[in-house]
Amino acid sequence: MKRFILIILLCSFAGKLLSFDVRLYDLFAPPSAPFASSFKQLENPAYLKWIIDNLDRLAHKDRRNLKVFRLRNIYTFLYWYVLPPDKKEKAVKLGLKFSEETTSLFPRDPDGWLWKGSFLGLYGLMKGVLNVLNLAPRGLSYLLKAYKLDKTYLHGEPAIVLAKTLYKLPHFPVSYGDPEKARKLLSEAISIDPDFPYGYVDLAELEAYEGNTLAALSYLTRLDDLHPRSWYAKIVYHWTLKVLPFFREQISKVKWHRYRNDFFDIPVTK
Numbered sequence: 574m575k576r577f578i579l580i581i582l583l584c585s586f587a588g589k590l591l592s593f594d595v596r597l598y599d600l601f602a603p604p605s606a607p608f609a610s611s612f613k614q615l616e617n618p619a620y621l622k623w624i625i626d627n628l629d630r631l632a633h634k635d636r637r638n639l640k641v642f643r644l645r646n647i648y649t650f651l652y653w654y655v656l657p658p659d660k661k662e663k664a665v666k667l668g669l670k671f672s673e674e675t676t677s678l679f680p681r682d683p684d685g686w687l688w689k690g691s692f693l694g695l696y697g698l699m700k701g702v703l704n705v706l707n708l709a710p711r712g713l714s715y716l717l718k719a720y721k722l723d724k725t726y727l728h729g730e731p732a733i734v735l736a737k738t739l740y741k742l743p744h745f746p747v748s749y750g751d752p753e754k755a756r757k758l759l760s761e762a763i764s765i766d767p768d769f770p771y772g773y774v775d776l777a778e779l780e781a782y783e784g785n786t787l788a789a790l791s792y793l794t795r796l797d798d799l800h801p802r803s804w805y806a807k808i809v810y811h812w813t814l815k816v817l818p819f820f821r822e823q824i825s826k827v828k829w830h831r832y833r834n835d836f837f838d839i840p841v842t843k
Contacts, residue, residue, distance in 0.1 A: 598624050599640070600647050600805035612811050616842045618660070621652040625667070632674070639682060642675045646688040647727075647805060653695070654812070655842055662699055668692035676715075683722040683731055690715030691734050694741075709742055709749055728769035728806055729762035736762070740779045741831060755779055768799045769806050770813040777820075778836055781829035789824050793817065812841045 614620050628645040635641065649671055653664035669692045675685030690712045697708040716738060720731040736758035742750035756779065763772040773792045780789035796817060801807040816839040827834070 598644060600644060602804055615808060616655050618652060618656050621648060624648050625652060636678060639679055643684045645671050646675060646684055665692050665695045669696065683719040683726040686715045686719035687731050687734060694738055713738060713749060725765050729765035732758045732762040733771050733775055737775050740782065752779060752783065768801050770796055770799060770810045774813060774836055781824045782831045786824060793821055815841055
């Protein structure tokens with residue numbers, strides 16, 4: 574009888590652990606949630622990969638749990654961000670695989686399309702400018718789909734990533750680049766969530782590419798006092814503040830080149 578009760582208790586505990594996995598690493602939760610107390614831990618690629626592997630396990634157990642698929646995509650982006658340059662390709666390939674699964678199972682949700690377009694762009698950049706140009710129409714179509722499904726998703730990320738793609742690409746008639754449209758999208762993203770950092774970062778980067786150094790630096794001053802609403806926003810804001818001095822210095826001293834320089838090239842880990 575005691576053994577039977579022990580088995581029941583263990584099964585119950587295992588079930589709680591299984592459901593707690595998602596809650597523990599829920600990047601959509603507000604900062605008051607019981608979530609990773611140390612940002613330093615999240616800068617460890619091995620730790621992030623452990624989370625991704627667990628989310629992948631959960632995704633294969635429950636193919637209709639959209640939250641798990643969303644979290645797996647977002648953690649894969651964070652994993653890509655903290656990896657050293659020579660290791661980033663494996664995160665990009667993971668991101669392409671996971672986002673493809675997400676769009677296949679949840680075609681009416683913006684998350685899969687957002688990350689599918691994002692990771693496709695990163696893949697193109699790794700393979701050279703010609704690959705970027707070849708992949709641009711497909712990547713833009715994915716990002717535009719995410720934007721149309723829900724431009725407010727993840728603090729306005731569909732508008733931000735679409736804008737970044739538009740200002741990184743060469744201008745018409747060479748490609749689909751459109752800095753003015755990018756500016757409008759980034760202003761829209763900031764109006765969606767004024768406390769999310771990437772809208773300001775991308776406006777600064779856009780102005781730096783255009784040679785408007787003072788305008789770029791003025792956008793960076795707006796990063797000093799933000800109040801992010803979710804753990805995802807809190808994490809990327811923390812990392813933004815870590816690299817901000819280097820970003821500001823580089824924009825001030827170096828001609829910021831559209832293809833040679835990027836905010837995400839500044840390592841968050843030293």
